[in-house]
Amino acid sequence: MERTIRVLVAKPGLDGHDRGAKVIARALRDAGMEVIYTGLRQTPEQIVNAAIQEDADVIAMSILSGAHNHLFPRVLELLKDKGVDDVLVIGGGVIPDDDIPGLKAAGIAEVFTPGTPTSATIDFIRNNLKRKA
Amino acid sequence: MNDMDAMEKAAGAYQAGVEKTLSKFPERKKEFVTGSKSPVGRLYTPLETKKIDYLRDIGFPGEFPYTRGVQNTMYRGRLWTMRQYAGFSTAEESNKRYKFLLEQGTTGLSVAFDLPTQIGYDSDHPLSQGEVGKVGVAIDSLADMEILFDGIPMDKVSTSMTINAPAAILLAMYIVVAEKQGIAPGKLNGTIQNDILKEYVARGTYIFPPEPSMRLITDIFAYCATDVSSWNTISISGYHIREAGSTASQEVAFTIADGIAYVDAAIKAGLDIDDFGPRLSFFFNAHNDLFEEVAKFRAARRVWSRIMKERFGAKNPKSMMLRFHTQTGGSTLTAQQPDNNIVRVAIQALAAVLGGTQSLHTNSKDEAMALPTEASVRIALRTQQVIAHESGAAETVDPLAGSYYVESLTDRIQEEAEGYIAKIDAMGGAVKAIERGYIQQEIQDAAYAYQMDIESGERVVVGMNKFQVREDPPKGLLRVDPAVGEQQTKKLQALKARRDNGKVAVTLATLKAAAIGSDNLMPPILDAVRVYATLGEICDVLREVFGEYQQKVIL
Amino acid sequence: MDAAALLAQRVRAGDVRATARLISMIERDDPSRLETLKTLHAWTGRAHIIGITGPPGSGKSTLTDKIVSELRNRKRRVAVVAIDPSSPFTGGAILGDRIRMNRHSTDESVFIRSLATRGHLGGLSRATSEAVRVLDAAGYDDIIIETVGVGQSEVDVVRLADTIVLVSVPGMGDDIQAIKAGVMEIGDVFCVNKADRDGAERVVREIRAMLETAVLNGASTRFSVLYASLAAESAIPDSVAPETHDYFQQGAAHHIAKQHHDHGELDLPPVLTTIAESGEGVRDLVDAIKAHETGLVSTGLLAIRRRENLAWELGKAAADRIQSVLEHEERKSAMAELASAVLEKRTDFYEALDKLERSLAAAYVAQES
Numbered sequence A: 001m002e003r004t005i006r007v008l009v010a011k012p013g014l015d016g017h018d019r020g021a022k023v024i025a026r027a028l029r030d031a032g033m034e035v036i037y038t039g040l041r042q043t044p045e046q047i048v049n050a051a052i053q054e055d056a057d058v059i060a061m062s063i064l065s066g067a068h069n070h071l072f073p074r075v076l077e078l079l080k081d082k083g084v085d086d087v088l089v090i091g092g093g094v095i096p097d098d099d100i101p102g103l104k105a106a107g108i109a110e111v112f113t114p115g116t117p118t119s120a121t122i123d124f125i126r127n128n129l130k131r132k133a
Numbered sequence B: 001m002n003d004m005d006a007m008e009k010a011a012g013a014y015q016a017g018v019e020k021t022l023s024k025f026p027e028r029k030k031e032f033v034t035g036s037k038s039p040v041g042r043l044y045t046p047l048e049t050k051k052i053d054y055l056r057d058i059g060f061p062g063e064f065p066y067t068r069g070v071q072n073t074m075y076r077g078r079l080w081t082m083r084q085y086a087g088f089s090t091a092e093e094s095n096k097r098y099k100f101l102l103e104q105g106t107t108g109l110s111v112a113f114d115l116p117t118q119i120g121y122d123s124d125h126p127l128s129q130g131e132v133g134k135v136g137v138a139i140d141s142l143a144d145m146e147i148l149f150d151g152i153p154m155d156k157v158s159t160s161m162t163i164n165a166p167a168a169i170l171l172a173m174y175i176v177v178a179e180k181q182g183i184a185p186g187k188l189n190g191t192i193q194n195d196i197l198k199e200y201v202a203r204g205t206y207i208f209p210p211e212p213s214m215r216l217i218t219d220i221f222a223y224c225a226t227d228v229s230s231w232n233t234i235s236i237s238g239y240h241i242r243e244a245g246s247t248a249s250q251e252v253a254f255t256i257a258d259g260i261a262y263v264d265a266a267i268k269a270g271l272d273i274d275d276f277g278p279r280l281s282f283f284f285n286a287h288n289d290l291f292e293e294v295a296k297f298r299a300a301r302r303v304w305s306r307i308m309k310e311r312f313g314a315k316n317p318k319s320m321m322l323r324f325h326t327q328t329g330g331s332t333l334t335a336q337q338p339d340n341n342i343v344r345v346a347i348q349a350l351a352a353v354l355g356g357t358q359s360l361h362t363n364s365k366d367e368a369m370a371l372p373t374e375a376s377v378r379i380a381l382r383t384q385q386v387i388a389h390e391s392g393a394a395e396t397v398d399p400l401a402g403s404y405y406v407e408s409l410t411d412r413i414q415e416e417a418e419g420y421i422a423k424i425d426a427m428g429g430a431v432k433a434i435e436r437g438y439i440q441q442e443i444q445d446a447a448y449a450y451q452m453d454i455e456s457g458e459r460v461v462v463g464m465n466k467f468q469v470r471e472d473p474p475k476g477l478l479r480v481d482p483a484v485g486e487q488q489t490k491k492l493q494a495l496k497a498r499r500d501n502g503k504v505a506v507t508l509a510t511l512k513a514a515a516i517g518s519d520n521l522m523p524p525i526l527d528a529v530r531v532y533a534t535l536g537e538i539c540d541v542l543r544e545v546f547g548e549y550q551q552k553v554i555l
Numbered sequence C: 001m002d003a004a005a006l007l008a009q010r011v012r013a014g015d016v017r018a019t020a021r022l023i024s025m026i027e028r029d030d031p032s033r034l035e036t037l038k039t040l041h042a043w044t045g046r047a048h049i050i051g052i053t054g055p056p057g058s059g060k061s062t063l064t065d066k067i068v069s070e071l072r073n074r075k076r077r078v079a080v081v082a083i084d085p086s087s088p089f090t091g092g093a094i095l096g097d098r099i100r101m102n103r104h105s106t107d108e109s110v111f112i113r114s115l116a117t118r119g120h121l122g123g124l125s126r127a128t129s130e131a132v133r134v135l136d137a138a139g140y141d142d143i144i145i146e147t148v149g150v151g152q153s154e155v156d157v158v159r160l161a162d163t164i165v166l167v168s169v170p171g172m173g174d175d176i177q178a179i180k181a182g183v184m185e186i187g188d189v190f191c192v193n194k195a196d197r198d199g200a201e202r203v204v205r206e207i208r209a210m211l212e213t214a215v216l217n218g219a220s221t222r223f224s225v226l227y228a229s230l231a232a233e234s235a236i237p238d239s240v241a242p243e244t245h246d247y248f249q250q251g252a253a254h255h256i257a258k259q260h261h262d263h264g265e266l267d268l269p270p271v272l273t274t275i276a277e278s279g280e281g282v283r284d285l286v287d288a289i290k291a292h293e294t295g296l297v298s299t300g301l302l303a304i305r306r307r308e309n310l311a312w313e314l315g316k317a318a319a320d321r322i323q324s325v326l327e328h329e330e331r332k333s334a335m336a337e338l339a340s341a342v343l344e345k346r347t348d349f350y351e352a353l354d355k356l357e358r359s360l361a362a363a364y365v366a367q368e369s
């Protein structure tokens, strides 16, 4: 049986523009995934703990405020602290190209900037899960 | 009558000709739709507009129902206010940008605050980490506000502040800084956004639950009616509703439904409609479908004036006039081939002008990626100036009136908006509809459909899903110095050491008592601001009394 | 130590990741979970299992969030299993309950897990009960199951709870109807949420009237069984409980007793009002939930209930197994063959049925070994 992919969709930071996060949440659901949506203003601690409790395969975060360089790496740090190394972490939002290498170095597997079709995110998740079984 | 008969005959003949053509040359698409996905006919003629009664539905500019505009000479008298939204980093940096903008010929300032300020946290709050100075300027206390307006003549510029949940506090700071410049509050011109309902559905910078939030808003209405009488006390905003994905008709409908809720609340608080009505202002988006957008603005004016007159019994014509600011559509900008955004912004700005806007912000081409640079801000402003001085669009009033198509669209948007408003009325008003998640659901469904249309290619976005090129990442984007957070925190510490903390405690205690009771909150907020209580301290007092809003997520 | 035993040990030690991982294995019906579950079995049976059910949007998640806070004030470790339907078409789901509770996610003593129905409601009740047992073994004192109360399959999910809270709200017209139509029997504590809205008192009256009617008609409900036992218990001679005729002596049990007085002779379960958004009434609700548990324990009903439930689960699991044998391709073609035989009058229906049953039994035995 094909494994159901579980994705935690979160908005770290203070920005309230959740159009993108909600569209992606729906698109992932329509692609047959289980989406745990955590809403606005989530701290990295909340996101990581939620992902662990939900045994999420993927953490998908969206930030439009420019706080990504601070918040995305923080999530990865916390995962590492807790010994979690098999969760795929992706990010999206208004993120300048110059910032992407740094984020990837911190462990964000892919960064989706405005204009990325939801299908690209879906395909990326399907092809890059860290856990197979 | 005879004319119409002849028309119908001629239209029939035209239709027959069309059928013949279609059999040989089919049209490009099966269905043609507007930017908001409403069907568009092949041709509009007097047959489509025959139920319009000119005097009743369109009328003259400056006259009820204001379809053609709120002034009788419109831009022949005075052009719209060219107001560029700006603000980032510290008060010092933003002050420099404002002076630059004024030198370049903007006629009004528009202050963007960073997210901690908008959500009532000081820069040293743990949740502020990484956010300080990012999407706007960080204001922690009166001290920052003094710097922000240093050397700017506050009696000459009109200032718009995008601030909602803590609007009363920022307005109080503005008033006190002006006092220090020797300017009486009655002389101040400007706007606070102060529209909490759309925060709940579309923008997300809420703090308190609806009831105390509505009280703060009506307290501002009441205070300003006597003391700051030229101030626009609210900017009822469809902009963010549209950004969140709504259609044009939904933008009008939900914005006006919010407006109705504010009027209801103010009347319930004992205010007279004609005291605060003239100070209500609106804020709309402008998207790419030129004709639909023009029709949207015209329909909005008609719908609002009728509601104010017929439902609320306003007598003062100023209460019935829907005055609005427009910003071009941020969500229509693409990160791909950003120069194309200049063209989009031009079309959108033209729509706003043809739709009779009172003020306009044009987005910069790089806004889909970062904060705009000075160079791209200049192009955005120049776009407005070209429309104003070269296009001819400002030389006559409401030039598209009488277009069969535009008048039909205006009617259609009016009808659709009124349909939504009736539904929301039946639910008990906008506050109830938001509590139920109805408005959020409608917006999200539209947003999802929009995205799917882009992905299927049904909706073409030039340079993004069609006509793509390989391109290098853009260079020279504006970055906010990550050290801003630390700078602000240091400033805060110094302030707390230097101010009279005893006075701060007293004013905060007075504010708390007022919040628990029912007195107008503006005077105690002004007192707290004057002694340099911080924004976070003031909001904490209110949070303690009012509680915090929990987001209603609808998916 | 083998993997299963190791996993069990980690769960027992309160390792959140291990617990979460095991629940995922349960969700996908992974056979390798069984060894771990068997090991953990010895540690189950301690937690108070609380079901929260009611119509969509009635505030169950918001209420759960506040109940968790209240239980945390009482120093209890709390787990929540929140169930949301999957789309029958894509199999995907948006699990939205967590949004209302996520502030607890940084509290080490709270565990929240969202489960999707994954198209198989029968399997859901199995998955839920297994997940609850895992959380029980992991040492959570209270385990809350949130599920939408609409149909029989959802009722099957909450029936494993010791205490079931039925949530209703004013202004939903058919809400009361929904309760009438079959779930009322399972309620132990009734809660009218959104009491800040008009009409809450009316809903309370309607529910009470309904409960009274049920009692007067002698309907078989979970609560009437409890009250009968309580009555029997209090009828025990004074030597046991000399100074009181009330059902309980403890403050925590105050609510059931109070309801009892409010309604004269009839024993009705508590019908409380709450405003989940502000937390108003939640302390009383938790008192009532805990008083119910006290009642179950003091009457010995808890053990009886759990036994009945297990028997039901066993029956259901067996039926599921038989069903899976029945759905095997081989069986399907055999059935088609038998059907032709019946149609062509080569045999009759009952003879065919006997034959099928025999082959089924054989296949079942073969599958077992």
Ligand SMILES: Nc1nc2c(ncn2[C@@H]2O[C@H](COP(=O)(O)OP(=O)(O)OP(=O)(O)O)[C@@H](O)[C@H]2O)c(=O)[nH]1
Residues within 6 Å of the ligand: B435, B550, B552, C055, C056, C057, C058, C059, C060, C061, C062, C063, C097, C100, C148, C193, C194, C195, C196, C197, C274, C275, C276, C277, C278
């Ligand atoms: N006015 C009012 N609204 C409430 C109250 N409790 C919850 N709500 C609101 O009701 C809506 C639904 O709340 P949830 O807690 O998600 O309800 P639910 O029953 O868990 O919903 P589902 O899981 O989708 O069936 C939310 O917008 C809540 O904020 C209350 O006491 N009063």
Ligand SMILES: [Mg+2]
Residues within 6 Å of the ligand: C060, C061, C062, C096, C097, C146
């Ligand atoms: Mg729920």
